[in-house]
Amino acid sequence: xxxxxxxxxxxxxxxxxxxxxxxxxxxxxxxxxxxxxxxxxxxxxxxxxxxxxxxxxxxxxxxxxxxxxxxxxxxxxxxxxxxxxxxxxxxxxxxxxxxxxxxxxxxxxxxxxxxxxxxxxxxxxxxxxxxxxxxxxxxxxxxxxxxxxxxxxxxxxxxxxxxxxxxxxxxxxxxxxxxxxxxxxxxxxxxxxxxxxxxxxxxxxxxxxxxxxxxxxxxxxxxxxxxxxxxxxxxxxxxxxxxxxxxxxxxxxxxxxxxxxxxxxxxxxxxxxxxxxx
Amino acid sequence: xxxxxxxxxxxxxxxxxxxxxxxxxxxxxxxxxxxxxxxxxxxxxxxxxxxxxxxxxxxxxxxxxxxxxxxxxxxxxxxxxxxxxxxxxxxxxxxxxxxxxxxxxxxxxxxxxxxxxxxxxxxxxxxxxxxxxxxxxxxxxxxxxxxxxxxxxxxxxxxxxxxxxxxxxxxxxxxxxxxxxxxxxxxxxxxxxxxxxxxxxxxxxxxxxxxxxxxxxxxxxxxxxxxxxxxxxxxxxxxxxxxxxxxxxxxxx
Numbered sequence: 001x002x003x004x005x006x007x008x009x010x011x012x013x014x015x016x017x018x019x020x021x022x023x024x025x026x027x028x029x030x031x032x033x034x035x036x037x038x039x040x041x042x043x044x045x046x047x048x049x050x051x052x053x054x055x056x057x058x059x060x061x062x063x064x065x066x067x068x069x070x071x072x073x074x075x076x077x078x079x080x081x082x083x084x085x086x087x088x089x090x091x092x093x094x095x096x097x098x099x100x101x102x103x104x105x106x107x108x109x110x111x112x113x114x115x116x117x118x119x120x121x122x123x124x125x126x127x128x129x130x131x132x133x134x135x136x137x138x139x140x141x142x143x144x145x146x147x148x149x150x151x152x153x154x155x156x157x158x159x160x161x162x163x164x165x166x167x168x169x170x171x172x173x174x175x176x177x178x179x180x181x182x183x184x185x186x187x188x189x190x191x192x193x194x195x196x197x198x199x200x201x202x203x204x205x206x207x208x209x210x211x212x213x214x215x216x217x218x219x220x221x222x223x224x225x226x227x228x229x230x231x232x233x234x235x236x237x238x239x240x241x242x243x244x245x246x247x248x249x250x251x252x253x254x255x256x257x258x259x260x261x262x263x264x265x266x267x268x269x270x271x272x273x274x275x276x277x278x
Numbered sequence: 279x280x281x282x283x284x285x286x287x288x289x290x291x292x293x294x295x296x297x298x299x300x301x302x303x304x305x306x307x308x309x310x311x312x313x314x315x316x317x318x319x320x321x322x323x324x325x326x327x328x329x330x331x332x333x334x335x336x337x338x339x340x341x342x343x344x345x346x347x348x349x350x351x352x353x354x355x356x357x358x359x360x361x362x363x364x365x366x367x368x369x370x371x372x373x374x375x376x377x378x379x380x381x382x383x384x385x386x387x388x389x390x391x392x393x394x395x396x397x398x399x400x401x402x403x404x405x406x407x408x409x410x411x412x413x414x415x416x417x418x419x420x421x422x423x424x425x426x427x428x429x430x431x432x433x434x435x436x437x438x439x440x441x442x443x444x445x446x447x448x449x450x451x452x453x454x455x456x457x458x459x460x461x462x463x464x465x466x467x468x469x470x471x472x473x474x475x476x477x478x479x480x481x482x483x484x485x486x487x488x489x490x491x492x493x494x495x496x497x498x499x500x501x502x503x504x505x506x507x508x509x510x511x512x513x514x515x516x517x518x519x520x521x522x523x524x525x526x527x528x529x530x531x
Binding site: 046050051070075078079083084087088093101102 | 311328370373375378381387
């Protein structure tokens, strides 16, 4: 569905954000895009959306080159940025005006989502708080029913009940034909939702694997002492959260935050050994 | 020809566009779709309605202050509005936040450029013309004068053409420059003016030395001027419109 082949991109000539980047995203999945600040998560989403063009390499999205911004391509993808403009108009008018360009847009769906989030359709964007604006745009993004949905930090600014509504709505709209990519730092908000997990590092992809595969390769446990073969550990109440290599095929529950910290702390292992580990 | 008035053509065109905006978009694989284009024009007109209101208010205010409305539909203030409008309407084209929705809107670059052109070259001038017409009628009622002098057609057409020719450079600046669009344009025009003046003066000096009969007068325009006029028309506005389209294709946020 989304294929990056040898993609290179830089904002300045000597500072490459991506170099020889290869990654594939499939339909029917909700990808969690993780990475430290400044590794290029937003840049990746913008390249996918055709808002930025790669310096080298090719990006293929359902047979389209995002750079060409073909209307068919644009109508099958929606990118919700972290920061957005507040148009001086009533939400409903704005959404109907823009939504009418998307063949699969469903206004009733939009109204239902807005109702679930508890945001008044007839208010102006400028009258809403940041979180309410975000809810309105999330509702719009979901009601457009595009095949690819790119969400940049969607839970930032959402209150606790809204985060739960967001998770429910994402699970509801997700189907076999859709590819949803969520870039986030709030991994706990989306822990049960995202699968596979993609961790970016400057210039490259450190990890791109499904939750099932990760838990087959790695064991997440709480131990009273640090095991000798621990790949990574963090102190917790009464012991340690530990990640070790899963030699015996024991089932464990993935802790994304711990995984992320482990990946960042063991870059070489995840770059070289992990991809070929069984 | 008077049997086919411009009003009828315009009404038919607006009706066609209006019908097209109501159709559900299904065919997204064509590079130019009339329905999408019409929808884009309608959406932008709705989006810019406040700007239109301010432009209209400015024209009316100046007419009230002057207590007079010229018989040229495109007087100085209308020309100024036509020149600054692209900067106001499309200032967001390169804005990393404000430009996202516009760039991601499912319409081709050709449709977006055509919508921009329609907004700047047709709808805005038409809006200004309607305001002028209403003011002119009021002016005519208050200060009755000969009906034949109601409109100076030649001056109106000439000013309109000159305005949109100059406006094409403004559209280019909007599509080509990422930041400080009008400032960059003015700076470039200033440099060109200085270089042009220096070259012109040097050329005249050289010519003066060559010919003793200067300053000279031509009874007819030399043939080269006709070609120059054609080339100028090709550049202003057609060339700049075309280059603006290519710049829009290269736009990144």
